[in-house]
Amino acid sequence: xxxRIAIAGAGTRALCFGRAILDQVKDYSEMVALYDTNDARMDxxxxxxxxxxxxxxxxDEMVRVAKPDTLIVCVPDHAHPDIIEMGFAAGLDIIxxxxxxxxxxxxxxxxKAEIKYGKEVTVAFNMRFxxxxxxxxxxxxxxxxxxxxxxxxxxxxxxxxxxxxxxxWHADMKQSGGLLVHKATHHFDLLNWFLDDEPESVYAVGSxxxxxxxxxxxxxxxxxxxxxxxCWAVLESTLADxxxxxxxxxxxxxxxxxKAEHIDxxxxxxxxxxxxxxxxDTMNLMIKYKGGTVVxxxxxxxxxxxxxxxxxxxxxxxxxxxTCNRGARPDNMGEEDYIRIFHGTNRKNITMEELSFVxxxxxxxxGDVRLYELLxxxxxxxxxxxxxxxxxxxxxxxxxxxxxxxxxxxxxxxINF
Numbered sequence: 462x463x464x465r466i467a468i469a470g471a472g473t474r475a476l477c478f479g480r481a482i483l484d485q486v487k488d489y490s491e492m493v494a495l496y497d498t499n500d501a502r503m504d505x506x507x508x509x510x511x512x513x514x515x516x517x518x519x520x521d522e523m524v525r526v527a528k529p530d531t532l533i534v535c536v537p538d539h540a541h542p543d544i545i546e547m548g549f550a551a552g553l554d555i556i557x558x559x560x561x562x563x564x565x566x567x568x569x570x571x572x573k574a575e576i577k578y579g580k581e582v583t584v585a586f587n588m589r590f591x592x593x594x595x596x597x598x599x600x601x602x603x604x605x606x607x608x609x610x611x612x613x614x615x616x617x618x619x620x621x622x623x624x625x626x627x628x629x630w631h632a633d634m635k636q637s638g639g640l641l642v643h644k645a646t647h648h649f650d651l652l653n654w655f656l657d658d659e660p661e662s663v664y665a666v667g668s669x670x671x672x673x674x675x676x677x678x679x680x681x682x683x684x685x686x687x688x689x690x691x692c693w694a695v696l697e698s699t700l701a702d703x704x705x706x707x708x709x710x711x712x713x714x715x716x717x718x719x720k721a722e723h724i725d726x727x728x729x730x731x732x733x734x735x736x737x738x739x740x741x742d743t744m745n746l747m748i749k750y751k752g753g754t755v756v757x758x759x760x761x762x763x764x765x766x767x768x769x770x771x772x773x774x775x776x777x778x779x780x781x782x783x784t785c786n787r788g789a790r791p792d793n794m795g796e797e798d799y800i801r802i803f804h805g806t807n808r809k810n811i812t813m814e815e816l817s818f819v820x821x822x823x824x825x826x827x828g829d830v831r832l833y834e835l836l837x838x839x840x841x842x843x844x845x846x847x848x849x850x851x852x853x854x855x856x857x858x859x860x861x862x863x864x865x866x867x868x869x870x871x872x873x874x875x876i877n878f
Contacts, residue, residue: 467494470535486838494527505716549578561854563638584854591826606775617764627733639740641861650857665864667741676734683730
């Protein structure tokens with residue numbers, strides 16, 4: 462019997478799930494309902510997918526009429542706990558986009574709802590499913606370098622991708638928790654998963670170096686800005702980003718946002734130099750783990766390239782990994798990502814093995830297609846533990862949440878979970 466899927470939220474991420482249900486996993490799942498507070502946005506969703514998914518602005522009516530058994534949560538981060546509680550109360554299984562919640566209160570609400578209704582949230586961490594990430598996990602499970610003592614992790618978001626967050630609701634800390642929560646939850650989940658450990662405390666510093674009040678020119682929105690022709694961060698009419706717009710839909714902004722803004726007043730092309738922007742674009746954290754490992758983490762939202770580099774130092778060696786997203790690679794960089802394993806403890810016995818990988822062209826390094834297959838398709842075994850539950854969702858979000866607290870207090874803050 463096919464899973465009967467309802468999607469809450471009709472934005473770009475929901476579009477990715479919708480396309481997969483209609484094409485990739487259609488033998489195992491069917492999309493029976495779309496829920497959003499904006500009827501015009503749901504029309505745009507159906508137009509882009511050339512579908513006719515029944516749409517609802519009333520959640521209870523959706524459950525009663527469409528009779529879904531599974532709810533995929535793709536609403537803005539601050540609304541996740543509300544929708545998850547409503548779904549559990551209706552007897553639905555829940556798959557939620559990251560972050561599971563954007564603050565401690567939301568995490569606690571979800572935890573209590575799981576206990577009350579006897580269910581558990583599944584968090585859609587697609588980066589766990591990228592073949593490159595899976596290869597790193599396999600190596601770390603083999604414990605090739607002894608006890609891991611410290612880690613240096615740098616995540617680079619290139620300017621094109623990074624500016625997108627400052628054009629939309631993510632630029633408001635109260636709606637998204639900032640990039641340390643919304644974006645870095647992916648990164649922190651990978652670190653937790655690679656290390657097979659749980660974080661206990663965070664010290665962080667953060668600043669705004671390129672966006673918000675740092676801008677020299679600004680307007681209300683890109684489409685009506687007198688500075689548009691000379692602004693390096695003006696929003697393009699199409700979203701040429703393989704991760705944010707996998708279908709390369711030239712009308713994605715029109716259909717999902719511009720045609721729908723008269724209903725709720727949400728502008729998708731807000732000025733990314735609005736002085737009221739209160740999230741950070743430059744973040745550094747020191748994360749202490751229960752097992753003793755210390756991670757130095759850096760996130761930059763305006764880098765010239767996109768990807769990450771991680772170095773794991775252990776008592777018997779070192780592992781280095783590095784990847785650069787295809788869309789942000791310089792022409793002469795090549796296409797190979799790497800994993801280098803250094804064995805030994807001194808100059809007399811040191812050896813190195815190097816593995817190289819060509820990043821898959823499908824969204825999120827091939828992670829999306831495999832995520833959809835396991836959660837919505839044929840399923841199968843999960844030897845690496847790629848499917849994530851609410852504890853993984855909570856701990857990854859809590860690193861960013863605690864990091865935000867530390868930036869304000871200037872002190873080391875405990876995660877306490």
